[in-house]
Amino acid sequence: MTVSDQTAIPFNRTHVSDNELDYLTQAVRQGNTCGDGPFTRRATQLIGEITGARQVLLTTSCTHALEMSAILLDLEPGDEVIVPSFTFMSTANAYALRGAVPVFVDCRPDTLNLDERLVEAAITDRTRAIVVVHYAGVGCAMDALCALAERHGLAIVEDNAHGLGGSYRDRPLGSFGRMATQSFHETKNVQCGEGGALLLNDADLAERAEIIREKGTDRGRFFRGQVDKYRWVDIGSSYLPSDVLAAQLTSQLESFDKIQLRRLSVWDAYHAELADWAAGNGISQPTVPTGCAHPAHLYYLLLPDLDNRQAFIAHLAAQGVRAAFHYQPLHTSPAGERYGRPAPGGCPVTEQIADRLVRLPLFADLDEARLARVIDAVRSYEVR
């Protein structure tokens, strides 16, 4: 078969779970399409079961959950928040929006997570929080990071967009930070197009988080009959998603085990079947330290350099396989330079990794035949 006979294998394709269309119909028919309806309650409960968080608030995105975390931290202009440079921009943007300065710390060359050994040198008397991202759902060194945060009186926020269902030393990701955030964007393991959640592990934040999410009002207390009218009591915004989106998300969360089973099997196949080819070509596969169980959010390879990375993506495209790269370092991005600064020593590993990383197609509906095609296409590349 020639390439033109085959349809290209996309980088990502959304999975439609068993009850998805039924639940969407129900949500529309029930006539309750605004936020905090029955599907929101069900989705919230399921997220709590997976993450072990004390309290879960469904939000319109992970970006918005991060913005809520920034309001809850009571940041003042000039306060500093430690963030990785190797992440999605929302991780830093949320704090810059409050006038805080994102201080960019480099990543570890093995897990690509925030390098815990570099964090202490980035702490100043303005530092208020450490934001960690569990890259690819592989847990950061939370033992060391939690001890450091405790010693310096800093809050930890986990941007757990990749890590739903992952764990670190048998504890779910999302349960370590004072707060954690999830994403249900189309590209994540479980999705409703655009969506997210804020997880709270500190009971003191509960009441204020509810107010911030409801436009700065005490509407939650009003609905529970605790006050006789609701008023504007704090700053906030509209961070709650429609119950229609929650209906789609509920069906996805109910299919979580099934989605995960397939994603993990694709991840394991890449890891085993590309090992010899990778070793022979000086290409690195992902590192998963002992004690970390990851949810197969993404599978990446590190090519030797930018030229090989670009040639590899073009080689796969010519065989009908779509691969992708990310992230552009935040400390050298236009907004990162304007609103943040790199920690002492800069972020040399991030700069290198950003040029070398490729992500392979990974989605629940990738069948065996197409998986084999991706593996063949990858193995037919020779490093130059």
Ligand SMILES: *Cc1c(COP(=O)(O)O)cnc(C)c1O
């Ligand atoms: C996807 C992602 C986000 C943003 O999620 P949205 O729900 O699209 O706002 C934030 N951080 C990381 C690490 C992500 O991967």
